[in-house]
Amino acid sequence: MSQFNEETQKEMQTFIEQLRASSQLQQNIANFTNKCWDKCVSGTPSTSFSSSEQGCLANCVERFLDTSVFIVKRIEEQRANRGFT
Amino acid sequence: MQAKKDEMKRELENEIRVQQAQGLLASIDEKCFAKCITKPGTSMSRTEETCLSRCLDRYMEAFDIVSRVYLARIQRERIDRST
Known part of the structure; x- marks a missing residue:
């Protein structure tokens, strides 16, 4: 990508970021x-x-997402609890 | 320069689309083989073919349901966060 100028490199980077997200x-x-x-x-x-x-x-998708939210919350709680002992 | 950029973008998009299509196909092969070819014979039977084509249709339908529910949830959470 060195053949591109700075502005173009930035544009391509944004494009790649969007592509990655989608x-x-x-x-x-x-x-x-x-x-x-x-x-x-x-x-x-x-x-x-x-x-x-x-x-x-439909429920499966919702519960899978709930699961990942729950697990993160649980790990944070455990980490906080350990901080007090 | 612009043409070169556009070409590069198109190539990247295509590459990803091809990869995703291949991944989806691999899943369909795996799931439908498991469901429909329960006892492999010397050739594929009519029953197996019927099962495979229904399985393909149902897998695509499942994909549609999942994406609808998932995108709706993302939308909902985005609204929740902004209010």
Whole structure:
């Protein structure tokens, strides 16, 4: 990228940052689909999802996100507690 | 210069898109193989093919549901934080 001037380098950096963020988002969607498929889709695939499978997939995403929030909170609590003893 | 920049951006975007598509395909292969080819025979049966095409459709549907719910949550949290 040394062939570019400073302004252009900055522009490309911003572009790459945005690309990284959007690809992380896509990566998460793919990852959640993979995990929630295992949890929610049972038996031989049919021509449509049952409403309980649909509900499970939606809940699965929400609870996965809750899980990661909870774990971070828990670790912070433990670290704070250790600070007092 | 501008053309060169645009070309570079397009190449980067394409590269990522191809990688993501390959990753998704690999997941579909894995999940649908597990569901549909329970006892591998000497050739693929009609039943297995039917199962595979339904499985593919359901996987894409699951992907849509997941992205809808996930994006809605991100949106919601963004609004919560800004108020």
